Amino acid sequence: MNWLLIFIPVTIALEWLAPAKHLLLFIASSLAILPLAAWMGQATEHLAERMGEGIGGLLNATFGNAAELIIAIAALRAGLHDVVKASIAGSIVGNILLVLGASMLAGGLRHPEQHFNAVAARSQATMLTLAAIGLILPAVYNVAVGQRSSGSLGGLSITISVVLLAVYCLFLVFSLVTHSALFTGTHDAEEREVSTPPWSAGRAALVLAAATVMIAWMSEILVGAIDPVAKESGLSKAFVGVFIVAILGNAAEHATSVTAAIKNRMDLSLSIAIGSSVQVALFVAPVLVLVSLVIGPAPMNLTFPAGMVLIVLLSVLITGQVAGDGRSDWLKGVQLLAVYLILAVTYFFLPDPGVPSSP
């Protein structure tokens, strides 16, 4: 994947020479982010290994979705709250439908039946249900209370964000400390891409810092191109945000999860796929709400558009059904991918972004 790094200078050159070629900028910056996210993940894991199991697990759990966090912060600073929300919703949905679906399908084509720890999977599925409830209520509140809600929506969003973050911390205690045995399969996650010998802490930190800076740069260019690209292509901004931008930050996880499934290591595969959704829903999203109070041009609330709340809810529902019994087969993969396809098609058919929506 390293050859994709060539798109870093390409993006920079394009930005300088042809800043109006939005589609090219969008594609180039996207391709540049892919290897950077992979390097970032690798550096995090090397660092995690150096730090020992406890801190290391924490590091993975916190920075595992750093690429997404950086893209979202770039959008936040540009005041594009709708892009941030779309990429959060898209990341939650994409990890449990696209990544998990592809993993179960790929694994299921090799192995007639695969098994994983049902208790751990259900525990994570319940975390997602909790997060979905945390998204449903502000959206419904907003509809119910209407225009008078502006004041209290902020307070409500902050409070729910703090609750979600607290539960996420307790979930880390649960999965890394008190009930780590349930998640043993997932401890292998730390070794997933680690080459031998492990990097020194200094080298890992350096790579991490460099990748962070470059992703931040590329993300700003990418985020700036979303609006014009959506307009020019006639696609809705929501489609671009939910189904294109969201895939970028998860590409590395996607590959790792599918590979693990093919190797019949379903516990690892699920911990990456569902675990990433849990992390985005209960860590990245609340952190962005809180961070927006400090850095943003305006504070971001937790009120997602109704359509995004719906697709998160439906994805979480079917994931609970599929992952709850501790076994998978290729049909389950097909079912998850079909839901993803149906959601994507529906967003694809949304009217042009330029047209105002009906009253």
Add this chain to the structure above:
Amino acid sequence: MNWLLIFIPVTIALEWLAPAKHLLLFIASSLAILPLAAWMGQATEHLAERMGEGIGGLLNATFGNAAELIIAIAALRAGLHDVVKASIAGSIVGNILLVLGASMLAGGLRHPEQHFNAVAARSQATMLTLAAIGLILPAVYNVAVGQRSSGSLGGLSITISVVLLAVYCLFLVFSLVTHSALFTGTHDAEEREVSTPPWSAGRAALVLAAATVMIAWMSEILVGAIDPVAKESGLSKAFVGVFIVAILGNAAEHATSVTAAIKNRMDLSLSIAIGSSVQVALFVAPVLVLVSLVIGPAPMNLTFPAGMVLIVLLSVLITGQVAGDGRSDWLKGVQLLAVYLILAVTYFFLPDPGVPSSP
């Protein structure tokens, strides 16, 4: 049941002598369809047996709900899209609540606890969740996008229909080929009503053809009577479509499923009840959308009224809960029947069809 065949000439005579007696025509044609559907099912299974297991299973899976398909096509040709949709929703809901509920109740009164293959049941329940999602999204899309949606709703409906059909085909591969062992209990379905000795292929095909023609004829009369009967009785057209018409095509399955449950053959019972819902939701409904492009006076979309989407979703939810653990008792039957009753009562209390709905 064969004596009900007398209602074929009765219906024809009525249609000729008293075409304005809508209620009588409705009842007579309904009663005529019951034995015809049973004959059709029997012929399909004799034919399936002649064809060998693979093709036979396919035949059953495709023509098992042929009676419903014919009724729906009659309504489609008359341009009564709302009747088609009501009978689809009613058939999905009726099979998993009424047929499965009655089976679990009847079986549970004889046997304190009954068991079935939970993996197969969950796999079918997930198919239904997938289908429910395929109904929810166009309905929500329609509400969200409003009047501007007319153009893209067609495209969205066709795409989702193709996805559902593709998943159904893969489900057949799963249940008949790669994982047929999970569904062994259901293979007995082929022998369910087969008398000894089996019919010759020619005789089966002849009966199938004759029954098809007669059902088509009776269906056209039935469908034509729905609107006036609803008006005269003061019942809503939705009630008639969802809770009366939908029961007709399923009467034969109903009897077979309950009988199987009493004999403690729950795998067969579930495969008939849930299997029929899966077939209607992922085969009959999408086929009708695609067929309407060719034969209908106007193309039909997948946008069901919100109320029907809701009852399908709720039915699917509770079915997943009831069927997910591989065991049943009489209380589960009562619970499913109670939900059916609550749904029917709600539709029953809907205002007269003649009154325009509030803005």
Add this chain to the structure above:
Amino acid sequence: MNWLLIFIPVTIALEWLAPAKHLLLFIASSLAILPLAAWMGQATEHLAERMGEGIGGLLNATFGNAAELIIAIAALRAGLHDVVKASIAGSIVGNILLVLGASMLAGGLRHPEQHFNAVAARSQATMLTLAAIGLILPAVYNVAVGQRSSGSLGGLSITISVVLLAVYCLFLVFSLVTHSALFTGTHDAEEREVSTPPWSAGRAALVLAAATVMIAWMSEILVGAIDPVAKESGLSKAFVGVFIVAILGNAAEHATSVTAAIKNRMDLSLSIAIGSSVQVALFVAPVLVLVSLVIGPAPMNLTFPAGMVLIVLLSVLITGQVAGDGRSDWLKGVQLLAVYLILAVTYFFLPDPGVPSSP
């Protein structure tokens, strides 16, 4: 807890001397109800023990939530249908989120993993799903049909109430007669607070009668104070009803359920927590609808505000997920409590009751 009985005379004195001190009246009458409800529960169980297992179980199942029933009837007689509905919704939600959550958390802190009968738990979870469907449909009907619904909403509410009551009766037959073995853990419930030796039937009946009269008195004062307290505190009436009043009648159950969980008797703990929700949803609520036809100033229907229907549905969903697998740990407790907190926070942020809601 008996020292709280001092608040009976305090409440009466306050009512006489300072009837305008609404907040004090609210607090004093609340505190007075707590020990009365505990005495009532104790008397019911002593009486139940005297009556033998069958009738005793029936008595517990019928009068287990008598305190709530009395509070609700007081509100019904005052014509405060919204308070009745809020306390029903709050009681359903509070028992499965707050009481069950606190029990699983407290038990889980002592025992790494706790087990209970999954079949019984699932059976009760399905009862709750059924009840949720019974609340969803009238609410949706009301929205769909609009102003023309006034007439038929009453009929619909009565019919659904009768169906729910019938299913509850059959559930009692199931859990006390035909499948009582599944619920053995819960039979201990009868001995849960019974001191040795058991009271005589006469003493139990006397205490029951006295407690009933006093609770009825205190409830009337409490209910009369809700509206002014909500106005003065700036909290919404829904918040007070759902999250404050509803907790009062359940305080005794709450303590018993948590204690049972700490003693690793999870079957008992679940039967109290989920069982109370089932009882409120399928017995108390329908009984109140039917009773309102006789005693109320106006008949009460089953049409709950959309927000309350939503929180009941979400609570039921996550409870099914958490209780379905027959094991619990402290994280499950945290998850349930977090959902309760999120619901409470959302209601807390609802605008002041005095402000009219937007059109």
